[in-house]
Amino acid sequence: MTTGRRPKARLGSLLAALAITGGALLSGLPAHADEPSAGSAGKEAPRVDLVLDVSGSMRATDIEGKSRIAVAQQSLNEVIDALPAETDFGIRTLGANYPGDDKAQGCQDTKQLFPVGKTNKVEAKTAVATLRPTGWTPIGLALRGAAQDLGKGETTRRVVLITDGEDSCAPPDPCDVARELAAQGIHLVVDTLGLAHDDKTRQQLLCIANATGGTYTDVRSQDQLTEKVKQLVVRSSDTYAVTPVKTAGTDKCESAPVLTPGVYSDREKFSEHRVYRIPVKAGQELRASVSVSLDRPVARDYGVLLQATSTSGQELVRGTDAGSGRTDVVSTGLRWSTDDSKGYASATPSGSPSGKPETTVCLVVSNSLAAQAGVQADPGLPLELTVDLATASPAPDGPAMGLGRGWILLLVLTLAGLLTGLLFGWIARWRIAVWREN
DSSP states (O other): OBOOOOOOOOOOOOOOOOTTTTTHHHHOSSSOTTSOOSSOBOOSOOEEEEEEEOSGGGGOOOBTTBOHHHHHHHHHHHHHHTOOTTOEEEEEEESSSOOSSOHHHHTTOEEEEEEEESOOHHHHHHHHHTOOOOSOOOHHHHHHHHHHHHOOOSSOEEEEEEESSOOSSOSSOHHHHHHHHHHTTOOEEEEEEESSOOHHHHHHHHHHHHHHTOOEEEOOSHHHHHHHHHHHHHHHHHTOSBOOEEOOOBSSGGGSOBOOSEEEEEEEOTTOEEEEEEEEETTEEEEEEEEEEOOSOBOSSOOEEEEEEOTTSOEEEEOOOBOOOOSSEEEEEEEEEGGGGTTOTTSEEEOOTTSSOEEEEEEEEEEOOOBOTTOOOOSOEEEEEEEEEEEOOOOOOOHHHHHHHHHHHHHHHHHHHHHHHHHHHHHHHHHHHHHHHO
16 A cells, blocks of 8 residues: 655645645746745755665565565666656665674664765666665664765755565664654655565554655565656656645644745644634635645545635635545645635734735634554644735626616517428428429
């Protein structure tokens, strides 16, 4: 089974392209020069460091009759061939170099096989082909090394860990290392792929992924491994052109954080509601989307909903309920204009610099997700929220405003039908009269 994160929300994206929000969600962040953006477009190239387990257990031949290392090598060849030109890519190994029995020395065995940067595909594939299963499994130490390989920057960088077992060298415990890296705020996401299927390995890899907002995949075939790594490499460039700003929604609008146009990340527990406040000026249109990443196994029936309400709780608009798609990320979105607030007495106006009224909209993210048996509920699921404010587009006329024109059109169509019927009737009678005379 494959589980996924993101980070979309993200966005958190940006995780999702929604028909309801159209291209407008993706086009103008921010929409107004006088409003600060939560995130700025990253100028750095996407950066990915693949950490490959080459410990002795990778000799096992239990994936489609091939050894685990052979499956990993073949998949990496295909991934390297398909690398986007703009992506900085590197490879780090663990357990590849020390063949001895000294555990203390073997647990220091992690090395950069190919530096993170523009990839010479021939050199990278040659380096991968030379690997032979050798030693121990220092996953925690390798994660620290990968973080150093990638360096620091404004945009998120990815570590993709491929392993067939749990760390045999702790300390440092790889879960603790993942939490340590996440706490540093260095925009590092670790995605884990497991080639073995025992519960201890699965729980450790889930823990690493959860701590950094990454994904965990239980790999069963070479094709699955290849496609998943390709997907993660592409996601590194598609998802993080803007680094999401961390925020924390609340359960009530009055205490919710105020958001301006930008991309935000948060975590939402199972079956929780999280609320955010958006000030919307007269003549503006709110466009928002949310992506919730399924980074662990969830129950099959679920949904994710995005609503805009007034501060008193009256619903203004809701997005399409999204769910049960069995994908890595569930996304939905909405749009709402201050022109749509006629009749909502509870919409809360306040003063704005232009002197025009301003409405506080409460953006509510809800989910009906439930964890499968034995799956940890904490931390919450990664959520990415995209907020944009644009000039309101003209709304179509409602039934009351268009009623007059509707009756006129109906009358015209009726008269046209009547005249057409009379004309064809006269022609038919004329043809019959001519036929009788002949």
